[in-house]
Amino acid sequence: GELDLTARFPQAPCLVRRLERDGVTHLHAGFIHMPGSLAYIVSLLTGRRYSLGTHARDLYHSPPALLRKKLVAARVVFTCTRYNVAHLQRLSEGVGAFRVRHVYHGTNLERFSFGPCGRSEPPVVLAVARLVEKKGLEDLIQASALLRDRDVRFRCHIVGHGELRKSLTQLIRRLDLQRLVTLEGAADQDEVIAWYRRATVLALPSRVARDGDRDGIPNVLIEAAACGLPIISTPVSGIPELVEDGQTGLLVPPGQPVALADAIDVMLRSADLRERVRANARARVETAFDVRRNALVIGEELRAVMDPPAERRGWEPPRDTRVAPPVAAPLTSASHTSTEPR
Numbered sequence: 001g002e003l004d005l006t007a008r009f010p011q012a013p014c015l016v017r018r019l020e021r022d023g024v025t026h027l028h029a030g031f032i033h034m035p036g037s038l039a040y041i042v043s044l045l046t047g048r049r050y051s052l053g054t055h056a057r058d059l060y061h062s063p064p065a066l067l068r069k070k071l072v073a074a075r076v077v078f079t080c081t082r083y084n085v086a087h088l089q090r091l092s093e094g095v096g097a098f099r100v101r102h103v104y105h106g107t108n109l110e111r112f113s114f115g116p117c118g119r120s121e122p123p124v125v126l127a128v129a130r131l132v133e134k135k136g137l138e139d140l141i142q143a144s145a146l147l148r149d150r151d152v153r154f155r156c157h158i159v160g161h162g163e164l165r166k167s168l169t170q171l172i173r174r175l176d177l178q179r180l181v182t183l184e185g186a187a188d189q190d191e192v193i194a195w196y197r198r199a200t201v202l203a204l205p206s207r208v209a210r211d212g213d214r215d216g217i218p219n220v221l222i223e224a225a226a227c228g229l230p231i232i233s234t235p236v237s238g239i240p241e242l243v244e245d246g247q248t249g250l251l252v253p254p255g256q257p258v259a260l261a262d263a264i265d266v267m268l269r270s271a272d273l274r275e276r277v278r279a280n281a282r283a284r285v286e287t288a289f290d291v292r293r294n295a296l297v298i299g300e301e302l303r304a305v306m307d308p309p310a311e312r313r314g315w316e317p318p319r320d321t322r323v324a325p326p327v328a329a330p331l332t333s334a335s336h337t338s339t340e341p342r
Contacts, residue, residue: 004066008037016046026050026306032070032077033058040070051305053078056216056237059087068095075305078298080105081216081238101301104241105219106291112193112226114282118200122153123268126199126229128192128220131162131183134213136205136234138171142257143203143264145175152265156181156203159195192220196227200274201267206236207254217242222289225249225281230274232263242289248281 015038019027027042029035032054039050052074059067059079068091071077076099079085085102092098118124125144129135137158144156158168158181165183172181187195196202202224208214217238224231225242231249233239243249250267252259267274 004034004037004063005041008034008041011038012041012045015042019046019048024048026075026302028302029053031055031058032067033062036062036070036074037066040073043073049075049305051076051078051302054084054088055080056084057213059084060212060214064091067091071098072096074098076101076301078103078301082241083238084216099305101298103294103297104289105217105222106289106294107219107222107226107285108291109226109286112196112223114226114228115197117197117227117229117278118274120155120198120200122155123200124195124198125154125156125264125268126195126202127156127158127160127204128187128195128202128224129158129160129162129204129218131158131160131164131168132213133164133209134207134215136207136254137164137168139205139207139255139257139260140203141168141171141175141177141181143205143261144177144181146257146261147264148177148180150261150265152268154180154200154264154268157184157195157199158182159184159187159192161186192223193227196224196229199229201230201232201264203232203260203264204234205232205252205254205260206234206239208236215239222285225278226285226289228278228282230267230278231281232260232267242284243281244284247277248284249277 025048027039027048027050029039029050030053032052036052039052042048043050052070054077071088071091072095077088078101079088080103082102085100088100127137127140129137131137140156147154168183172178204218204221206215206218214237221231221233221239221242225248231243233243233249233251234254235251236254240251243251245251250263252263
């Protein structure tokens with residue numbers, strides 16, 4: 001923690017000069033680790049207010065002692081899952097109140113429009129992910145071997161790049177899956193959308209990595225749900241907040257290729273199941289993951305904490321964006337509200 005502050009300290013004077021030059025009175029750090037440390041130092045030096053955003057790795061890899069200091073000093077902390085809210089509440093015990101605002105990541109519902117999927121023959125099982133441990137892609141490759149042995153007709157395409165490309169390639173060769181499983185490499189957004197249209201199912205078997213890293217709610221799940229591509233994933237972190245087993249997709253335990261293969265087999269065989277979960281998932285995204293609506297909520301909250309006290313006199317938040325005051329709740333010191341409809 002102290003090393004992180006030391007590393008950020010030389011950056012602070014330069015940032016302070018720019019803030020003063022541009023008349024900036026409030027600083028927002030979109031991630032709580034290194035950017036959050038810089039905002040914290042600037043606040044100590046100048047008294048400027050700051051706010052924080054936190055997502056996944058930045059939260060779970062931050063030293064707890066320093067993290068608590070940054071949280072308590074922030075005017076508001078935004079986070080993108082209820083799972084993270086619970087973690088922040090645990091961190092708040094014994095350190096005083098801080099204000100937590102739950103706002104889901106969103107997607108552009110027009111760009112990621114609902115439409116037909118499954119345009120390829122044989123059916124495509126798709127994964128879109130960085131090639132890193134927390135994505136669980138080894139499990140997907142092993143599940144593909146099980147499906148092959150069951151004579152299931154499919155092809156698996158993994159879109160993305162990352163540090164595990166070599167080891168995943170070796171696993172594909174060891175299991176003799178070169179004709180069934182392909183590592184496609186990186187793709188731009190247009191290419192990813194085209195993959196969503198081709199695929200019959202998206203499989204992302206996320207897990208908690210050995211170093212504690214984990215997903216929040218992966219953006220690819222939100223995008224696929226918006227497009228109408230049926231989803232199979234795991235109940236890790238905030239994923240069940242989007243993917244409800246049997247309703248908006250299927251969930252299997254992390255690290256269990258057999259269960260993953262079973263779920264893929266069921267999804268490929270049942271057109272009725274695919275149609276039901278994809279319609280429900282699109283409705284879920286429209287309700288809670290509309291990027292424009294959620295951006296407005298963030299803007300209202302930032303406006304509230306940025307206004308000087310005199311200008312805020314008599315101000316009340318709109319009914320749909322009520323924020324609990326920064327005082328201790330009955331069971332925790334962190335108060336929070338959500339963007340979700342009641």
